[in-house]
Amino acid sequence: MDSLKKNWFTEACELWPGGTFSFEVKEVLCDEKSEYQHVQVFDTTSLGKVLVLDGIIQCTEKDEFSYQEMISFLPLCCHKNPEKVLIVGGGDGGVAREVAKHPKVKQIVQVEIDAKVIEVSKKHLPFMAVGFDSPKLTLHVGDGFDFMKHHSAEFDVIITDSSDPVGPAVTLFQENYFSLMKSALREGGIVCSQAGTIWNDLQLVRSTLSHCRKQFPSAAYAYASVPTYPSGQIGFVIGSLTPDARFDVPTITFTKDEEAAMKLRYYNSEVHKAAFVLPTFVKYQLA
Template sequence: MDALKKGWFSEFSELWPGYVLSLEVEEVLHEEKSKYQDLLVLQTKTYGRALILDGAIQCTERDEFSYQEGIAFLPLCSHPNPENVLIIGGGDGGVAREVAKHPNVKSITQVEIDESVLSAARKYLPFMAVGLDNPKVKLYVGDGFQFMKNHKNEFDVIITDSSDPIGPAECLFEESYFKLMSTALRSGGIICSQGGTAWANLDIVERTLQHCRSAFAKTSYCVVAVPTYPTGQIGFIMGSLNPETNFNEPVKTFTDNQLDDMNMRYYSADVHRAAFVLPRFIEKSLKICGNN
């Protein structure tokens, strides 16, 4: 019954007990303990390079685009004019890479607390880290909480690209964080936060969405497919200060040629709409029927 093999990385977590995802490893490219977390970069056999933080897979070269495009374009295309965007976290650069593609975006401010993640991404994950050096991006190393306290009513969209709600990222799933984001937004502003998977942690999704509801007039939960995340998908918590926002109908759509020009491999208007179509057990549990 013991199928765990030498030469494989296996992700174990108290967030999904009894469940493990494994990647065959060809080489350990980088390993360090930063000020905030354990950091590992692997060359895997079939998923390319992989970034691991505190034992949890953050991204792999083969499927990272679905997460990055989803967390970026779902909120951007729900806002009528997302000129000024704030990214909290996202030290690998993938979210910045995608946000910069949107034609309405003029300025991207990114705040990443762990400088070691930035350095490792630039060296080992250049296909993502290219986003960090986009001319639209202003990058700060620091605490996102403190940054938003000092920047009120500035942003059209805030995207939180965090690790899971355990350890250093746990505070990014609390009510105080959602209320703080609401103060950093301009009128009608929208937020999108990594929201976990309902298949493994429906209770956490429920609680996080409730925190979002305490601060935003309109909220929703949506999902995208990411094969190397627990249960094969990841959810996003979305909130808008505008009660008229209809998340599941994009206000900005692109032609196939435009999507090709932006090198979009996952996102489209149809994928946008489909992301908000949830299985009945999730929909009923989150009590969002008719609330989109």
């Protein structure tokens, strides 16, 4: 709340020093401390509802769909038959909403550590929390590390929808986490994790991709446009147990009618391919 002055909220973080992002607030809908973090929800003049954790924007009603669709459909459409999916994090329900749309997905298991985020999202962010209503979903409140230790060789796809690598999410960007995900996958399994932006912390992108490469024979970095995230871009690290995996060529494609039926607003097969085309300075840094 110290950042809320004259009806404006300003996001500032050590991960992107020297710059801030601000939006005008109509109403503070939630301002609470959970066991793990500071949880805020604002109704804004231009972005709709906004979820903020520990002072960092997690999603806005205006552009959340681009992140949710890409972190979900990139790995799902790289897998031949993603029947059983694990989501780690994603307490707002947005990733569950998108994963449930995929026609080949039969079962979704989600593990979110912070019950307060789930509660607040259901109350104030129903456009994302609708994901919790899917009959495909089984929701657990707990630690993703502990959960995967007791669920070996069980999932086709694991999606980690984490906050940035500060606070409770730090461990989700380390090599032992990728090792744990590997052990929880079935043969041919795929993982996808939020992995930061090339513009603000290329070193974080490099280290996260390196951790993934040490555990998976195939790995790559892709990115999407999200205007309200730092630099307007966010990236994903994808790893596969298949040595010759081609992430930039989706195994599963949809017709225009299928995209419309699933209410996709950002993801399509062309965007999937383009997401892996990196700027020159990034391509050689990540080689």
